[in-house]
Amino acid sequence: MTPHDEVTPVLETVGLTKHFPLRRGRRQVVHAVDGIDTRLMRGTVVALVGESGSGKSTVARLLAQLLPATSGVIRLNGTPVSAHFGRRFRGYVRNVQMILQDPFASLNPIHTVRYVLGRSISIHHPKDDEIRAR
Ligand SMILES: Nc1ncnc2c1ncn2[C@@H]1O[C@H](COP(=O)(O)OP(=O)(O)O)[C@@H](O)[C@H]1O
Ligand SMILES: [Mg+2]
Known part of the structure; x- marks a missing residue:
């Protein structure tokens, strides 16, 4: 069902688009990401490079499903991502995650490591039930 071969991208976007409304109730939008096609092949690394404000972080948030896309398709191992909650969504976010750059801003120091x-x-x-062992 989920192929792990050399030709199916691990993670792929086709026409991925995100528009943010400029003001509530107005038609004007910010074209943060406009129809990008990307492919991450097994065993490879893809770097997104561009000037500040060009949409890199928005692409990362779309891929991590932290934001809904305006249009376009995301595929994980060839399967289009459609669930935004429930078991299939959890299966997706188990496989596609953000690693944030600054641990001091990402981890709450009030909580224990456990x-x-x-x-x-x-x-x-x-x-x-092996949380402690892990
Ligand atoms: N939540 C948001 N609401 C409105 N505009 C946003 C939001 N997030 C990002 N943007 C806008 O989308 C564009 C791309 O931003 P971003 O993805 O953060 O770029 P980068 O990470 O490449 O610096 C910018 O114009 C930014 O102001
Ligand atoms: Mg950014």
Whole structure:
């Protein structure tokens, strides 16, 4: 069902687009990402390079499903991503995740390491009682 071959991109976008409304209720929009086609092949790295404001972070958020796309398609191992909640959505976000650059801004210092790491294990592996071992 989910092919792991050399020709199917691991992660692919076709015409991925994100427009942000400029003001509530107005028609004007910011064209943050306008119809991009990308392919990440197995065993390779893709870098998105561009000037500030060119849409790099928006693409990352779209791929991580932190933002809904205005239009376009995202495919993981050939399967279009359509679920935005539920079991299929959790399966997607288990495989496609952001690694944030600044751990001091990303991790809440009030929480213990066990809490921070254990939470994602318990969300993604609810039947797994080996949180401590992991
Ligand atoms: N939540 C948002 N609401 C409105 N405009 C946004 C939002 N996020 C990003 N933008 C706009 O989209 C464009 C692309 O931003 P961004 O993806 O952050 O670029 P980069 O990461 O390449 O610097 C910019 O014009 C930015 O102001
Ligand atoms: Mg950015």
